[in-house]
Amino acid sequence: MARALITMPATAKRGDVIEIRTLIAHPMETGYRRGDDGHVLPRNLIRRFACRYDNEIVFSADLYPAVAANPLIVFSTRATVTGALTFTWEGDNGFAQTETALLTVT
Amino acid sequence: MRVATVAALVGACIVLAGCANRDAPSPAAGPTSTAPSTSTSASTPDARRSGYDFMTPELRAMQDDDGANPALLWVRDGEAAWNRPAGASGASCSRCHGEASTSMRGVAAQYPAFDAVTGRPLDLGARINACRERHQGEPAFARESDALLALEAWVAFQSRGLPIAPPADPRLEAWRARGERLYRTRMGQLDFACAQCHDAHAGQRLGGSTIPQAHPTGYPIYRLEWQGVGSLERRLRGCLSGVRAEPFAPGSEDMVALELYLAQRAAGMRVETPAVRP
Secondary structure (H helix, E strand, O other): OOOEEEEOOOEEOOOOEEEEEEEEOOOOEOOOOEOOOOOEOOOEOEEEEEEEEOOEEEEEEEOOOOOOOOOEEEEEEEOOOOEEEEEEEEEHHHOEEEEEEEEEEO | OHHHHHHHHHHHHHHHHHHHHHHOOEOOOEOOOOOOOOOOOOOOOOOOOOHHHHOOHHHHHHHHOOOOOOHHHHHHHHHHHHOOOEOOOOEOHHHHHOOHHHHOOOOHHHOOEEEOOOOEEEOHHHHHHHHHHHOOOOOOOOOOOHHHHHHHHHHHHOOOOOEOOOOOOHHHHHHHHHHHHHHOOOEOOOOEOHHHHHOOOOOOEEOOEEOOOOOOOOOOEEEOOOOEEEOHHHHHHHHHHHOOOOOOOOOOHHHHHHHHHHHHHOOOOEOOOOOEEO
């Protein structure tokens, strides 16, 4: 499993807007490049990222070949209830990864 | 009689010239020629600049923010590998070395260092591999593999913010001299020495890029061009093939000699690992 780093506050006041940063280790191979042997390197991309909070998608993004390796995705959401935020990355070759982070709302 | 006087005078001149030469600071390194750890004198401001100072504000922000610096992915992988048992003995790095935050603090700032067993200097990656072969009984990681870079990044991360402190080991003197010779030797089809770009034209542009002063302050680095983390050795290979010279072999004596000289030249500058570079 690839490594993912999630940076966000552990606690927030109800109604606060919190910033969330996610980094994931992934080559994001475009499918357009050739390797040293001249053969095309097979495409290997993350296609979709989504963040669920309180059983609702609060942010999602489609990713394309122009996105660099190890994509950093930064977004914000409003703190409403104490609970887990679930982050999923899905892509080529059956790539699927899920991470969770807890947010305590006071 | 007259001949003898002239000879004596010439001799005296040579001696004087020798002294003057020895006392003169090397043009690039500033006052780092003899004392490795004390690099900057109070009277002259340090003209040395890390590659960080030549980067855009956006890239600097990326390096400074641990939530955005992709090299942290390698650092965290290295942290996991540090605590993971390996080999038949089942010994992890931490079983002998304990907490990296205490045992490895400042260690990377002193590398490359002399290894008594092999009788030559080793860079940090080679040292980790030596430990792996000698004490864990495991085959060495391939140089430049992510597994090795992760451990290097984790160990070097423990020196972040500390000054680069090359060891004052007399066995390294000849190696540093060899490194400096390589640094000033013209090489390749383009017939360039390192010093011509990185001393004489540092801060100016080569194509679209700013030429840095070649201080190895943040290795292993996350380089946008590589889309990944790489070692100083990989970076040096890039420059060598750039001047159309045959790159030194991985882990070769020439490579480590040049790394030693660069570390000496950057003595006292802050370790930035894991740095981000364009």
